[in-house]
Amino acid sequence: MAIVTLTINGEQLSATDDETLLQIARQNNIELPTLCHLDGLSDVGACRLCLVEVEGSNKLAPACTTRPMEGMVVRTDSERLKKYRRMIVALLASEGNHQCSVCMVNNHCELQNLAYDVGLLYVRVPYLYPDKKIDASHESFIIDRNRCVLCTRCVRVCHEVEGAHVWDIAGRGIDCEIIADLNQPWGSSESCTSCGKCVLVCPTGALVKKGESVAEMEKHTEFLKYIVTARRKGEWISFEHSEE
Amino acid sequence: MMKPRVATVWLGGCSGCHMSFLDLDERLIDLADKIELVYSPIADIKEYPRDVDVVLVEGAIANVEHEEFAHIIRRNSRFVVSFGDCAVTGNVTAMRNGLDPDDVLHRAYVELADLTPRIPRDYPTIAELLKQARPLHEYIRVDAFIHGCPPTADQIWSAVSELLQGKTPALSHVFLRYG
Numbered sequence: 038m039a040i041v042t043l044t045i046n047g048e049q050l051s052a053t054d055d056e057t058l059l060q061i062a063r064q065n066n067i068e069l070p071t072l073c074h075l076d077g078l079s080d081v082g083a084c085r086l087c088l089v090e091v092e093g094s095n096k097l098a099p100a101c102t103t104r105p106m107e108g109m110v111v112r113t114d115s116e117r118l119k120k121y122r123r124m125i126v127a128l129l130a131s132e133g134n135h136q137c138s139v140c141m142v143n144n145h146c147e148l149q150n151l152a153y154d155v156g157l158l159y160v161r162v163p164y165l166y167p168d169k170k171i172d173a174s175h176e177s178f179i180i181d182r183n184r185c186v187l188c189t190r191c192v193r194v195c196h197e198v199e200g201a202h203v204w205d206i207a208g209r210g211i212d213c214e215i216i217a218d219l220n221q222p223w224g225s226s227e228s229c230t231s232c233g234k235c236v237l238v239c240p241t242g243a244l245v246k247k248g249e250s251v252a253e254m255e256k257h258t259e260f261l262k263y264i265v266t267a268r269r270k271g272e273w274i275s276f277e278h279s280e281e
Numbered sequence: 282m283m284k285p286r287v288a289t290v291w292l293g294g295c296s297g298c299h300m301s302f303l304d305l306d307e308r309l310i311d312l313a314d315k316i317e318l319v320y321s322p323i324a325d326i327k328e329y330p331r332d333v334d335v336v337l338v339e340g341a342i343a344n345v346e347h348e349e350f351a352h353i354i355r356r357n358s359r360f361v362v363s364f365g366d367c368a369v370t371g372n373v374t375a376m377r378n379g380l381d382p383d384d385v386l387h388r389a390y391v392e393l394a395d396l397t398p399r400i401p402r403d404y405p406t407i408a409e410l411l412k413q414a415r416p417l418h419e420y421i422r423v424d425a426f427i428h429g430c431p432p433t434a435d436q437i438w439s440a441v442s443e444l445l446q447g448k449t450p451a452l453s454h455v456f457l458r459y460g
């Protein structure tokens with residue numbers, strides 16, 4: 038671990054080289070939208086919402102999986118980035134079926150909040166209105182793939198925290214979907230312990246509890262930090278947590 | 282000074298956005314003084330007039346009549362507003378989009394009918410469903426958006442007040458809300 042100095046949005050900051058740009062930004066109250074990132078889970082750079090500009094590189098870098106380097110010059114707030122973020126949220130909205138008014142997580146949804154943050158007035162690209170599978174075979178939970186944004190939080194929490202590894206992604210490109218075990222009904226999965234962690238960390242209404250009604254379900258991701266604290270005695274605790 | 286000529290239109294929606302409009306309550310009296318209502322499902326006017334200043338359009342484009350009407354609205358109006366989530370995203374009206382329209386009609390008018398099961402296609406006055414219900418802006422240029430299912434009366438009031446002052450409704454976090 039070494040100390041490095043870098044610049045984010047013109048501000049000189051110091052950090053350790055084992056942190057991510059996202060952690061450094063957040064410690065310094067620089068806001069960045071995220072979707073696939075969740076404190077307590079590994080980072081996979083799947084959603085691209087946290088993209089930042091790094092001087093000297095012609096590629097945009099996801100802040101959640103990029104480490105700082107000495108002298109790095111980073112921008113998080115350019116018009117280009119704002120445009121791309123709005124485009125990403127628009128694409129996510131257009132690729133699923135989102136009828137917020139009849140959704141269990143209406144008003145408690147990270148995709149909705151992102152739409153507000155990026156100022157998504159309407160979706161310019163044509164909506165795909167896909168016909169994706171809903172699986173209500175589990176005794177306690179439902180997965181509605183029409184609302185899934187493929188963030189893989191469910192995959193990671195089930196593998197990394199619960200240790201069951203029920204979920205995976207099947208397919209390629211637009212056909213990607215979340216599957217249980219060997220692509221079978223969730224209710225028939227022998228590896229699922231019914232712990233409910235995937236349901237709580239899912240940012241949208243794709244994973245919900247049975248018996249909840251429209252707008253009733255609030256997600257709780259805070260539990261992760263307690264579990265993580267207990268398992269790894271501090272190693273996984275991100276700075277936001279230890280500051281609290 | 283001429284009062285702004287305002288219209289409201291009800292396409293493929295549940296009329297909830299119009300109900301919410303009526304929830305303006307006593308503000309409606311204020312509004313009635315300031316505008317001339319030239320077309321609306323709550324007024325008995327048969328044809329969409331020319332020279333409309335502001336029109337609020339509720340609902341998705343769900344059948345052939347909506348599609349034709351959308352183009353008339355655009356031609357005859359200066360400022361077109363997508364009014365509510367069905368107009369903006371397709372929303373609940375678009376939940377049938379993954380299904381065949383014939384299956385949808387059969388489900389609604391035959392399987393679930395209590396009396397005289399019959400598909401409304403047999404009546405020439407009822408417009409044919411389009412294959413999918415889609416947002417207004419996919420058919421015509423839209424100038425402003427009022428979100429929500431339905432939008433709240435306060436949202437409508439704020440947007441309409443600004444429109445009447447000739448401004449495009451400002452986007453504020455409070456008023457950008459889906460659902």
Ligand code: SF4
Nearest residue numbers: 135136137140146242
């Ligand atoms: S998941 Fe979120 S964005 Fe999608 S319908 Fe539900 S509340 Fe709306």
Ligand code: SF4
Nearest residue numbers: 195229230232233235
């Ligand atoms: S309920 Fe628990 S074990 Fe089952 S899939 Fe979700 S996280 Fe995995």
Ligand code: SF4
Nearest residue numbers: 185186188189191239
């Ligand atoms: S089901 Fe939820 S948590 Fe899993 S990938 Fe889809 S949106 Fe993410």
Ligand code: FES
Nearest residue numbers: 082084085087101
């Ligand atoms: S939060 Fe960084 S890519 Fe999703």
